[in-house]
Amino acid sequence: MDAVISPLDSAPRPRPAFLLAGQGVTARLMIVSAALLALLFAAMVYGASVGPTAIPARDVADALLQYAGVERGVDPASATYRIVTVVRLPGLMVAALVGGALACAGAAMQGLFRNPLADPGIIGVSAGASLGVVIVITQTAALADLWLFNRGPLSAVLWRVPLAAFVGALLAAGVVYVLSLQRGRTNLAALLLAGVALNAVLGALTSVLLLRAADFDALRAVLSWLIGSLEGRGWDYFAVAVGPIALSAALMLLYARDLNLLALGEESAQALGVDVGRLRLVLLALASLMTAAAVSIAGPISFVGLIVPHILRLIIGPDHRVLLPASLLGGAAFLVFADALARSLLAPEQLQVGIVTALAGGPFFLALLWRHRRRIALF
Amino acid sequence: MPPEADAGALLHAEGVRCRIDGADLLRGASLTVRAGELVGLIGPNGAGKSTLLRVVSGLWPLSGGTVTLLGRPLSEYAPRQVAQIVAQVPQITALDFPFTVRQVVLMGRSPHLGRFTLESARDRQIAERAMRRTGTLDLAERLIGTLSGGERQRVLIARALTQEPRLLLLDEPTANLDLRHQLSILALVRALVDEGDLGAVAAVHDLELAARACDRLVLLHEGAVLAAGSPAEVLTSDRLRAAYGVDACPFTDPVTGHLRIAVASG
Structure with missing residues (x-):
């Protein structure tokens, strides 16, 4: 038998894969990060310029740069500087943190479930975290006062709410995982249906707890939080969530290459030496921790984890070593922008940011469902 | 066979058993692969070809028997270390x-x-x-x-x-390919193995292709080795009937000189 390798019959069709496809990981990461940081800064400038007092973008940019240590000759005692850095910046930072966490968790979940529609909200992990939070804050009026209205130092109750959110998120993730995993991959329909069922059950339990809550003010605050709200969230909330989110993001990055290998199939990954069972458990725990930290301070803001990684994957490709950090930055920019829209669309009325992301994400989700419709066939 | 008898083997599997969910997928299969050699795994559907490939690479658990890789028991390797020696397609x-x-x-x-x-x-x-x-x-x-x-x-x-890798494992590398691509894939594997350092095992459905490309064949039937040896030794009427339940007659093609199999009836 001759050993000559015949040339391939199909000539390579020129098909642009994605941006920077020829570059190494480090180069891609640097360029993408720089671009997304610029986008994040632009979103922050926009976010800090809208509000009851409109401030020109140029002044906002100067104030933010000066706050970051770049001398721009802004008077630190001026009203503009104080409004931007004291009043508005903390909320923007919380929005950035929450958006980054949800997007990064979404990207990891899509990778670990090998499923393009996995998202903390859709599969019920956010609802699990919410239920955990609602359980602890309806148990103790003092806790609700502190957490929802920020009356008093958060440090007094620091870990109880995020911890409850984490437990809830982890339980929900475990249930979805067991229900939807078949022979190493998740059936798209099974994952979505498990998410529907879980969201319904967790939502019902949350409603029961809310209806039994006596205090009308607290009820309104919890509802606003459940829609996904950044109202009144300042540095102390940032401080509560930044640790777990940074930690899980860093650990996730260590597993980014394994996620790439998993994308081509479980056996294929195992053949390259990946312990797939452990990879799934570790990443599910990290994604749940990230989601829980975000949900505990801002509520279950929906669709960020779906929209951001999808758009980024289209532009920069599926390599998780670039995609995960990019999702962190892209999600941050996305939510800062969405929050600015929420505050300005019906000004002086304020919308919850969760309403904006749901309005944007719902049609996006339906479009994705349409694209994957053949894989969702149940019969 | 004691391990030292095959000290030069890349892979040596002896009496391998694999039991999953109460089903005996392998009941004592053996396989030896040396460098520069392409071994074909043949046998009917469900005979255990894929299972054997998975077990000898550590993907699926071993319920009995021994597998040694470069002279060391497979159980002494971490999955990553196996992947440095064994590559799967x-x-x-x-x-x-x-x-x-x-x-x-x-x-x-x-x-x-x-x-x-x-x-x-x-x-x-x-x-x-x-x-x-x-x-x-x-x-x-x-x-x-x-x-x-x-x-x-x-x-x-x-x-x-x-x-x-030192060892290449291919699970049905020609499945779903047309004749020309089947030939070119097997020619590629053959050429790689002929360079001398690499050994390969391929599970192949097409007996004539397997006979053409492989140095040795291992015929699996119900999780055990029915025959092993050169293509001409393994592909006999009796064994084909025993393994596949068909009446088939192997002959040498007068035009190409390749081993062909005439199937009389099912």
Whole structure:
């Protein structure tokens, strides 16, 4: 038998894969990060310029740069500087943190479930975290006062709410995982249906707890939080969530290459030496921790984890070593922008940011469902 | 057979049993592969070909028997270490994520990289050489999901070569390919093995193709080895009837000189 390798019959069709496809990981990461940081800064400038007092973008940019240590000759005692850095910046930072966490968790979940529609909200992990939070804050009026209205130092109750959110998120993730995993991959329909069922059950339990809550003010605050709200969230909330989110993001990055290998199939990954069972458990725990930290301070803001990684994957490709950090930055920019829209669309009325992301994400989700419709066939 | 009897073997499996969910998938199968040798695993559906490939590479658990890799028991290796020696060409169906061919091939370096390291220039060279060797360099920037079956199979072989393995395991490398691509894939594997350092095992359905490409055949039936040896020794009427339940008559094709099998009835 001759050993000559015949040339391939199909000539390579020129098909642009994605941006920077020829570059190494480090180069891609640097360029993408720089671009997304610029986008994040632009979103922050926009976010800090809208509000009851409109401030020109140029002044906002100067104030933010000066706050970051770049001398721009802004008077630190001026009203503009104080409004931007004291009043508005903390909320923007919380929005950035929450958006980054949800997007990064979404990207990891899509990778670990090998499923393009996995998202903390859709599969019920956010609802699990919410239920955990609602359980602890309806148990103790003092806790609700502190957490929802920020009356008093958060440090007094620091870990109880995020911890409850984490437990809830982890339980929900475990249930979805067991229900939807078949022979190493998740059936798209099974994952979505498990998410529907879980969201319904967790939502019902949350409603029961809310209806039994006596205090009308607290009820309104919890509802606003459940829609996904950044109202009144300042540095102390940032401080509560930044640790777990940074930690899980860093650990996730260590597993980014394994996620790439998993994308081509479980056996294929195992053949390259990946312990797939452990990879799934570790990443599910990290994604749940990230989601829980975000949900505990801002509520279950929906669709960020779906929209951001999808758009980024289209532009920069599926390599998780670039995609995960990019999702962190892209999600941050996305939510800062969405929050600015929420505050300005019906000004002086304020919308919850969760309403904006749901309005944007719902049609996006339906479009994705349409694209994957053949894989969702149940019969 | 004591291990020292096959000290030169890359892989030596003896009396391998595999029991999963109460089903005996392998009931004492044996397999030896040396460098420079292409061994064909043949047998009817469910005979245990894929199972044997998975067990000898540590993907599925061993319920009995011994497997040694380069003279050391398989159980002494971590999965990553196995992947540095054994490369598999899996049947890939999952193409949801738009990786380029180059990225997929580079994944073969993974068993050699630490958790904190990125692929070096040398790793990229190894991948490039594997793509050139398999005729896939022209496809490097294409998305894996846009390739034809034959092209994809070559890419997966390139990924396996990028692992710089001693042993190549191929599970039905010619499945779903047309005749020309079947031949070219087996010719490629044959050429790689003929370079001398690499040994290969391929599960192959087509008996005539297996007879043409392989040095030795191992005929599996119901999880055990029914016959092993040269193609002419293994492919006899009696054994084909025993394994496949068909009346078949092997003969040498007067035109090509290849072993052919005339199937009389089912």
